[in-house]
Amino acid sequence: MTKHVSSEPDSLWQASAGERFTAPDLQGERSADLAIVGGGYTGLAAALSAASQGAEVVLLEAERVGHGGSGRNVGLVNAGLWLPPDAVAARLGQGPGEALNATLAAAPDRVFGHIAQHDIACEPQRAGTLHLAHAPGGLRDLRRRAQQAQARGAPVAVLDADETARRTGSDRFHGALHDPRAGTIQPLSYARGLARAAATAGARIFEHSAVIAAEHHGGQWVLRTDGGKLRARRLLMATNAYHRPAGGARLPDLPLVNFFQIATAPLGDNIAGDILPGGEGCWDTGTVMTSLRRDAAGRVILGGMGAGGQIHEGWARRKLAHLLPRLAEAPLAHVWAGRIAMTGDHLPRILRLGPGGLAVFGYSGRGIAPGTVFGEAAAHALLTGDETGLPVGAVDSHAEALAALRTLGFEMAARMVHMVAARI
Structure with a gap:
């Protein structure tokens, strides 16, 4: 060998x-x-x-x-796609679209079923996910998504800003869509x-x-x-x-989107006990998306679009302090990045x-x-x-x-946003 x-x-x-x-x-x-x-x-x-x-x-x-x-990746086991279910049905046709919606609605069951059946040590947490409204327009979009999912029998719910703050530990969001079918794992x-x-x-x-x-x-x-x-x-x-x-x-x-993450060192409950106390994983409604979660050891993990490097990492540190001011000086233990294949x-x-x-x-x-x-x-x-x-x-x-040009465009858009965002 x-x-x-x-x-x-x-x-x-x-x-x-x-x-x-x-x-x-x-x-x-x-x-x-x-x-x-x-x-x-x-x-x-x-x-x-x-x-x-x-x-x-x-x-x-x-x-x-x-x-x-x-x-x-972030480790979010989601039910469904980025697209709302009505858009899936419109693009594929009613029959094939609703079949895909149903298949992916049940897909987290397959993941957590494998974990249980094969005793996979991957920190499974099926507390759901929170799709966070970063702006009032994002909350309107989440309400539309919730209506579409509920029409198909999904047990999702829209949370107001106060409940979102209680669940996340941050008062920076206008609300959230909670999906209890989903969860998090160590990917x-x-x-x-x-x-x-x-x-x-x-x-x-x-x-x-x-x-x-x-x-x-x-x-x-x-x-x-x-x-x-x-x-x-x-x-x-x-x-x-x-x-x-x-x-x-x-x-x-294929157009590729870079996505990077930072992770703090493990944080005790005296510092981070009210950050995602229920164990949900999160991402927001921003066009240049941000993710947020914790792991089993109490690390806080924040991610965003981009390939990493000084611009993106500087933004991530500022973003973390903006969302969770008590973590402004929290030591960072890991920074890494990956690629996403993004069809048009x-x-x-x-x-x-x-x-x-x-x-x-x-x-x-x-x-x-x-x-x-x-x-x-x-x-x-x-x-x-x-x-x-x-x-x-x-x-x-x-x-x-124009796959290569779109790849470059995604990265440049992320760099531009991260150069000016969250400077507080």
Whole structure:
């Protein structure tokens, strides 16, 4: 086995993960019923589902399991997408749109079900989430979202400013939308726990095994890495925002949004006991979004759009002091960043790569619960040849206009906002 130098971020999740998982790199030739490229939530959920059904599964990860967005995100297990449910139905059509709404409304059940079934040590907290109104217009938007969700039977509620202040410990918000179906996890530990469960079920997982070539011939997919070759009847490409080009399995260029986070050192209840005392995870209605949560050790974690660096980190320190003045001098222990694949309409895509090949991408920041259910559904479709259970219909092509320019635009917008915001 080749020795590799770690390229993992210095994130809180790396430092606090309760789950451990390591795997060798691919050497020599292997075969499988299903090849999976990408060791994030989508690929790992697919591997666990397929192996549990008796399929021969091989998963290839270019770095370490959870290296990409699955190990860098906020850890919010949300029900639904960024889009309000009416918009999902309008863009996909009534039947497919409402089917997707229903699937994703129940998706947190799948996540927390896996955690319980496989005893994953990922600090699960199902206290719901708070979508925070950063301005009066944001509260109006939340009321519309609540009405749409309630019309579909969701147990969501709009909170006034006083109740929001009690639940968050901050008086800076105009209200919030509480969704009790949702929750928080330690995101890297969840990915590693899925990997452990998949390996126990019989999946063979290889880390540090980047695919450098992929082609389909003779009724099989043939994947090559620096050290080996894999042949499989079916292929799932689950690389999303961390895709590396491989000849024969090209994915469309996607607009990418950078998102970074800061975490304080653990804080005692005398300092932070009234900050999110119920354990909810939060994000706000700002166009350049901010997230806020705590972990099991009492660290306060704030995130925002941007790639990190002096401008963004300076803003984050000011923002934390603005929302929670008593944390103005709280020591910071970790700063890290990741990438989000953001489709133009904020809807995920399932792309046919060729015979027996699918790619899943474009969660637009909602990767944990959708990634879990999309991965399971993609594995079933590939093994059975029946695509009717896919959460969205598979397409033969997809393109995002001006992807690189939009990526640059997102970062520049975040920089501009963070240069002038929260200077108090």
